[in-house]
Amino acid sequence: MSRLYDKPISDIAHYIFHYQIEDDAALQAARMATLDAMGCAIETASKSEECLRLLGPIVPDTIVPNGFRVPGTKYQVDPVKGAFDMGVLIRYLDHNDALGGAEWGHPSDNLAAILAVTDWLCRASASAKYAHTGPPLTMKTLLEALIKAYEIQGCYQMKNAFNAFGIDHVILVKLASAAVVSWLLGLTEDQTKATISHVWMDGHPNRVYRSGANTIPRKGWAAGDACMRAVHLALLTRAGQPGAPGALTSSPWGFYSQTFGAREFELPRPFGSWTVRNVLFKVMPVEGHGISAVEAAMLHLGRLRERGLGPEHIARIDVRTTAAADLIINKKGPLYNAADRDHCIQYVIALTFLKGFAPEAQDFLDDSLWATSEDLASLRERISIRADEELTRNYLDLDKKSIGSGLTVHLKDGSVMSEVLVEYPIGHVRNPATPNMVSEKFSRNMRLMFSEAKIASILKAVEDDGLKIMDFVDMFSTQTLTSHKL
Numbered sequence: 050m051s052r053l054y055d056k057p058i059s060d061i062a063h064y065i066f067h068y069q070i071e072d073d074a075a076l077q078a079a080r081m082a083t084l085d086a087m088g089c090a091i092e093t094a095s096k097s098e099e100c101l102r103l104l105g106p107i108v109p110d111t112i113v114p115n116g117f118r119v120p121g122t123k124y125q126v127d128p129v130k131g132a133f134d135m136g137v138l139i140r141y142l143d144h145n146d147a148l149g150g151a152e153w154g155h156p157s158d159n160l161a162a163i164l165a166v167t168d169w170l171c172r173a174s175a176s177a178k179y180a181h182t183g184p185p186l187t188m189k190t191l192l193e194a195l196i197k198a199y200e201i202q203g204c205y206q207m208k209n210a211f212n213a214f215g216i217d218h219v220i221l222v223k224l225a226s227a228a229v230v231s232w233l234l235g236l237t238e239d240q241t242k243a244t245i246s247h248v249w250m251d252g253h254p255n256r257v258y259r260s261g262a263n264t265i266p267r268k269g270w271a272a273g274d275a276c277m278r279a280v281h282l283a284l285l286t287r288a289g290q291p292g293a294p295g296a297l298t299s300s301p302w303g304f305y306s307q308t309f310g311a312r313e314f315e316l317p318r319p320f321g322s323w324t325v326r327n328v329l330f331k332v333m334p335v336e337g338h339g340i341s342a343v344e345a346a347m348l349h350l351g352r353l354r355e356r357g358l359g360p361e362h363i364a365r366i367d368v369r370t371t372a373a374a375d376l377i378i379n380k381k382g383p384l385y386n387a388a389d390r391d392h393c394i395q396y397v398i399a400l401t402f403l404k405g406f407a408p409e410a411q412d413f414l415d416d417s418l419w420a421t422s423e424d425l426a427s428l429r430e431r432i433s434i435r436a437d438e439e440l441t442r443n444y445l446d447l448d449k450k451s452i453g454s455g456l457t458v459h460l461k462d463g464s465v466m467s468e469v470l471v472e473y474p475i476g477h478v479r480n481p482a483t484p485n486m487v488s489e490k491f492s493r494n495m496r497l498m499f500s501e502a503k504i505a506s507i508l509k510a511v512e513d514d515g516l517k518i519m520d521f522v523d524m525f526s527t528q529t530l531t532s533h534k535l
Contacts, residue, residue, distance in 0.1 A: 054242045055297040057314050058249075061201055061224075062241045064320040065232045070193045075322035079192040080511050082146060082199070085330055085487055086157040087120065087507075087525060088494035089145045090138035094121030095497035096410055099387075100141040103270060104134045115172035115179075117165040120525035121498060131165035132226075132280045136273025142410045143269070143391050146328040147337030149373060149444055149452060150207040154218035156328055158272035159198035162226035162279050164522065166233050167191055171519040183235030188521060189514035194229040196325050201225040203324025207447065208315040212376075214308060217256035219275040224248050226279035234287055243292025247282045249304040250296050261380065264389040317447060327450060330476040330487045333407040338374035339394045341471040342454035343408065346401040348469045349458050360402040361424075364461045365431040368394070369468075370454040371444045375436035387413035390420065398456070399428040443472065452477065498527065 054062075070076065093100050105124045106113070117131030118124070119138070126134060136158055139145050145157045171186040173179035184190045202225040211220055227248050231241035254274070258267040286292070297304045297313075305311055329337055353359060380393040390396050390413040400408050400419055412419050419425050443451040453472035459465050473479040475486050495504045507524050510516055 052294045054246065054292070054294040057297060058242050058245045058294075060320070061228050061245055062238050064201070065197055065228050065241060066238045068197070068320060070196055070322060072322045075196050075325050076192055078325045079195050079199075081330075081484070081487055082157055082325060082328065083160065083192070083195060084491045084508070084511055086139050086145050086160045088491040089140075089142065089157075090135065091121045091498055091525065092144060092410070092494040093138045093141045095494075097141055099266065100137055100269070103137050106130065115169065115176050117168045118519075118522050118526050120522065121527060123527060128165045128169040129277050129280050129284070131169065132162040133270070133273040133277035134161075135165050136161035136222075136276040137270045140272045141266075141269040142334045143336060144331050144334040144410070146330050148203055148206055148324065148328050149337065149371075149450070150203075151210040151445070152206040152212060152218050152221065153337070153373060153377070154202060154206055154221055155272065156199040156202050156225075156324060158219070158222045158276065159202065159226045159229070160195060161273060162230050162276035163191060163194045163198065163233065164518070165276070166230050166280055166283075167194075167518045168522045170233070171517055175517075175519065181235060183233050186518050187514060188511065188516040188518065190233070191518055191521075192514075194233055196322050197320075198225040198229045199324040199328070200320050200322060201228060203327075204316045204318065204320055205314065207317040211309075212256055214310060215255050215257070216308070217254040217259065217271055219271045220248075220253045222272050223251070223275040223279045223282075226276050227282050230280055230283040231286065234283055236283065236287055240286050242294075243290070244283045244286040246292035246294065246296040247286065247290075248279070250293060251278065251282070253308065259377070259392065262382065262385070262389075264386075264392050266386060266388045268388050268392070327478050329452060329474075329478075330483060330490075332476045332486045332490055334391060334410045334413075335397050335408055336378050336392045336394075338371060338452060339378050339397050339454075340476060341452050341474040342368060342370060342374075342394055342398050342456060343401050344474045345454055345456040345469040345471045346398050347407065348471070349456055349466060350402055350405065352466055352469075353458075358460070360428065362460050362462070363402065363428065363431070364459045365433065366398065366428075367457040367459070368398070368432060368434045368454060369437040370394070370434060370440060371452065372436040372441040373444065374454065375434055379434040381430075384420075386415065393429075394434060395429040395432040396425070398432055399425045402428065440472075450477075 113127045116125040119134045174181045202221040205221050227244050231244045257263045258265050378392050378394040384390045440453040443449045451472040455468045455470035457468045475482045
């Protein structure tokens with residue numbers, strides 16, 4: 050007999066099963082988001098030895114028949130480990146898309162769970178060893194699943210500050226991924242509710258690993274961990290495990306009472322397809338709230354050069370920015386690792402002035418000349434950060450969703466270079482340069498491993514709604530694979 054689940058659980062399941070994606074703009078945005086995330090994965094596989102040590106089967110040399118082929122690697126793994134590996138590849142260099150609100154996060158993290166599960170299902174079905182009962186395992190299904198995952202995470206981020214209770218934002222990756230993976234697996238609507246209830250009963254990561262002196266590389270694999278858990282929970286439900294209908298509202302042990310300060314969730318609007326059309330694409334590997342400050346620094350640097358001056362003439366820099374930036378990336382004192390540096394607004398601003406252009410992933414590494422630069426450390430100490438009410442208000446306004454930072458530069462001769470304010474940096478949906486820059490970013494990342502001909506074929510493939518997902522994934526493999534055609 051069907052049991053009455055808490056309304057937020059039922060609402061997500063209803064959206065997953067009954068909302069029809071009929072928005073062409075959303076589908077095109079999802080294609081761009083897919084390519085951007087895949088490019089980030091290839092970039093990580095090419096540049097981060099630290100990340101590569103986290104990938105592959107738990108038992109070395111294990112190959113899973115019909116398993117997920119991890120892009121940019123030689124590995125073929127089960128969908129649970131595959132969701133982790135793909136999540137790490139997408140996220141590790143802090144270069145995938147972002148979305149702000151009362152909570153902050155990266156909706157493209159969800160692609161890891163979606164791709165690992167659908168690729169596995171597609172290969173297993175093609176082998177005739179598995180009878181798939183879910184939606185068609187095609188590019189169109191992947192895009193629909195991604196749009197819905199974005200929307201679930203995005204709606205929850207707008208009004209619900211999980212960070213206020215010490216919970217990391219990847220709880221929403223686990224929520225969105227678990228919901229769409231249940232649908233992809235062919236579970237029923239009631240089984241999907243059960244899976245979602247397990248998300249709220251699950252343990253939730255404490256965001257300490259993103260905070261201050263405790264910032265560590267775990268922030269780069271936390272989303273992969275959430276994707277892995279989402280897939281596992283859905284598979285447990287598929288195996289017959291029931292859910293807990295009152296996982297949120299039960300007293301005294303429900304999520305609201307025990308974890309969320311006895312508050313209920315607030316959503317800004319019904320689920321639709323808004324989020325995928327309004328994310329911030331990162332054109333540099335910098336924590337999202339710091340990108341506008343980097344862009345403002347570049348503009349100031351141009352002003353300095355026009356006057357025949359360099360960064361050595363700077364006495365101090367005043368930065369007004371959002372409360373979110375102030376909370377997350379305003380850091381004084383030692384920076385202990387790459388994860389710490391790319392989440393320090395003073396570091397990325399000082400780096401931009403001294404280097405002369407935007408930060409790159411290698412600039413944050415321990416062996417980078419910038420990590421030990423006395424000039425950078427000195428300039429960093431002379432950068433002050435202030436949360437600004439107006440910028441924060443515009444950041445939270447759903448009609449604006451700006452991500453502003455203003456920089457005022459004081460020179461050693463006593464003169465002041467007036468504020469440069471950037472509210473809609475390149476990567477923001479309102480910036481007309483965004484589509485071209487995202488396309489260039491994808492091609493640049495893909496060139497790290499693949500030919501121009503292969504890149505062109507991938508760009509064509511993502512437009513093919515009927516393309517089998519395993520054929521799409523095979524295009525990102527570093528192995529010579531046999532094409533699967535049914």
